[in-house]
Amino acid sequence: xxxxxxxxxxxxxxxxxxxxxxxxxxxxxxxxxxxxxxxxxxxxxxxxxxxxxxxxxxxxxxxxxxxxxxxxxxxxxxxxxxxxxxxxxxxxxxxxxxxxxxxxxxxxxxxxxxxxxxxxxxxxxxxxxxxxxxxxxxxxxxxxxxxxxxxxxxxxxxxxxxxxxxxxxxxxxxxxxxxxxxxxxxxxxxxxxxxxxxxxxxxxxxxxxxxxxxxxxxxxxxxxxxxxxxxxxxxxxxxxxxxxxxxxxxxxxxxxxxxxxxxxxxxxxxxxxxxxxxxxxxxxxxxxxxxxxxxxxxxxxxxxxxxxxxxxxxxxxxxxxxxxxxxxxxxxxxxxxxxxxxxxxx
Numbered sequence: 001x002x003x004x005x006x007x008x009x010x011x012x013x014x015x016x017x018x019x020x021x022x023x024x025x026x027x028x029x030x031x032x033x034x035x036x037x038x039x040x041x042x043x044x045x046x047x048x049x050x051x052x053x054x055x056x057x058x059x060x061x062x063x064x065x066x067x068x069x070x071x072x073x074x075x076x077x078x079x080x081x082x083x084x085x086x087x088x089x090x091x092x093x094x095x096x097x098x099x100x101x102x103x104x105x106x107x108x109x110x111x112x113x114x115x116x117x118x119x120x121x122x123x124x125x126x127x128x129x130x131x132x133x134x135x136x137x138x139x140x141x142x143x144x145x146x147x148x149x150x151x152x153x154x155x156x157x158x159x160x161x162x163x164x165x166x167x168x169x170x171x172x173x174x175x176x177x178x179x180x181x182x183x184x185x186x187x188x189x190x191x192x193x194x195x196x197x198x199x200x201x202x203x204x205x206x207x208x209x210x211x212x213x214x215x216x217x218x219x220x221x222x223x224x225x226x227x228x229x230x231x232x233x234x235x236x237x238x239x240x241x242x243x244x245x246x247x248x249x250x251x252x253x254x255x256x257x258x259x260x261x262x263x264x265x266x267x268x269x270x271x272x273x274x275x276x277x278x279x280x281x282x283x284x285x286x287x288x289x290x291x292x293x294x295x296x297x298x299x300x301x302x303x304x305x306x307x308x309x310x311x312x313x314x315x316x317x318x319x320x321x322x323x324x325x326x327x328x329x330x331x332x333x334x335x336x337x338x339x340x341x342x343x344x345x346x
Contacts, residue, residue: 003116004323004340008053009046012324017056020112022069025123027077027130029085031342033317034114035060035143038174039264041330049267056113058340059087062133062142066118073127084142085121086129086149086296087111103153103290115323117342129293131300138304141311143339144177146291148299148308150262151178154288155185156295158235158258162186167224167233167252168208170240170263171199173313173337178237178262179206180308191227193220193248196333202312213248221251228254237262243269250274253283261287313337 003017022028040057042048051057062084065077072078090097090105097105109124121130133142151174160166166187168175171194179190183206192203195214204210209227213220225232232254238245241263249259250273277283291299302308315336318326320343329335 001117002320002342003056003113004058004320005054006043006051006057009044011053012044012327014321014323017116020118020120022067022120023123024070025073025126026069027065027121027123027126028067028069029061029063029083029114029119029121030066031061031063031114031117031119032082032139033062033143033339033341034058035147035314036326036330036338036340037147038172041327044327045331056116058113058115059111060143060146061085061087061111061114061119062139063119063342073123074130076132077126077130082133082136082139083130084133084145084296084300085111085125085131086291086293087114087146088290089125089128089293092128102292103295115320115340115342117320129296131297133300134304140314140317140339141303142300144303144310144313144337145296145300147174147337148177148181148303148310149291149296150174150288151181152295152299153291154178154237154260154262155181157286157288158237158260158284160185160187160235163188164234165189165191165228167191167193167236167249168203169193169236169238169245169249171196171203171208171210172239174262175199175237175239176202176206176313176336177308177310178239179203179208180310180313181302183207184302184307189227191224191233191252198334199336202336206309220248224252231255232257234258235260239263241265243271246271250277250283250285255281255283258284258286261285264289314339317341 088108090102091107192208194200236249
């Protein structure tokens with residue numbers, strides 16, 4: 001089969017590789033589309049400790065079931081079904097799962113890289129994390145289920161409420177999905193700080209009040225206070241991987257509010273936090289990572305049911321043979337979500 005193989009930073013190759021080998025209960029998915037995420041792009045640009053080359057990247061996957069090995073582990077799954085697949089599922093047995101923190105499970109089951117014509121879906125992922133897509137028209141939207149599920153986890157962790165003022169630092173694909181989710185959850189005002197003009201304009205088009213933090217003399221925290229009658233935002237999501245953005249967020253949040261570190265920070269990063277903010281102002285500084293199967297299904301349902309207006313977050317589509325161009329475009333800052341069209345189910 002054809003696959004996009006990562007051989008190291010800056011080195012992607014479209015190659016023919018062996019088809020996946022299935023075990024009892026596994027499913028062979030013919031990949032229709034797979035989205036590029038920030039982790040894919042970071043791995044391509046500078047490597048990643050979780051991905052040892054050569055390997056196949058990609059996890060925001062949708063497609064059709066082309067084969068089931070043995071007896072189906074999920075009774076409503078059949079050959080020909082169009083599905084979205086969570087890239088990992090919890091064990092439901094470890095200490096974290098038992099305490100309701102399934103996203104922190106230490107025994108997750110994973111799918112293999114999905115930038116390929118076919119991908120093996122292990123039986124446990126079939127049973128816990130594989131969901132039908134209602135119609136053909138929803139198949140591209142369904143690629144957003146995984147990133148939106150991460151936003152759902154963060155918004156629930158941070159307790160976004162009706163009429164809250166939410167601030168989002170960074171208006172890339174994840175920041176814009178967070179914007180749409182918070183609108184759907186009833187936020188009354190959304191502030192966005194984003195230096196990239198293309199992305200800042202996209203946030204403004206979606207109803208956010210925006211600022212360019214790179215403008216000379218700009219004080220983002222003072223601006224956030226001006227926009228909130230001197231109080232600050234109820235919840236601030238840091239949707240970029242930069243410690244200075246976390247520092248900025250702590251100046252923008254109200255007393256008793258929450259700052260959520262949503263974007264992954266580089267390994268070894270250090271934050272300097274004034275404990276006065278945490279103690280006397282009772283500000284909560286937290287982080288969110290990943291999602292649960294329920295949050296994945298919630299995200300998929302919101303997307304395909306029209307509760308989230310996210311289709312325009314997808315700005316580019318490339319054929320699998322154009323994978324290098326797709327990754328270069330994703331690295332340019334001139335795009336939002338990019339999909340690779342694979343057509344393994346054709």
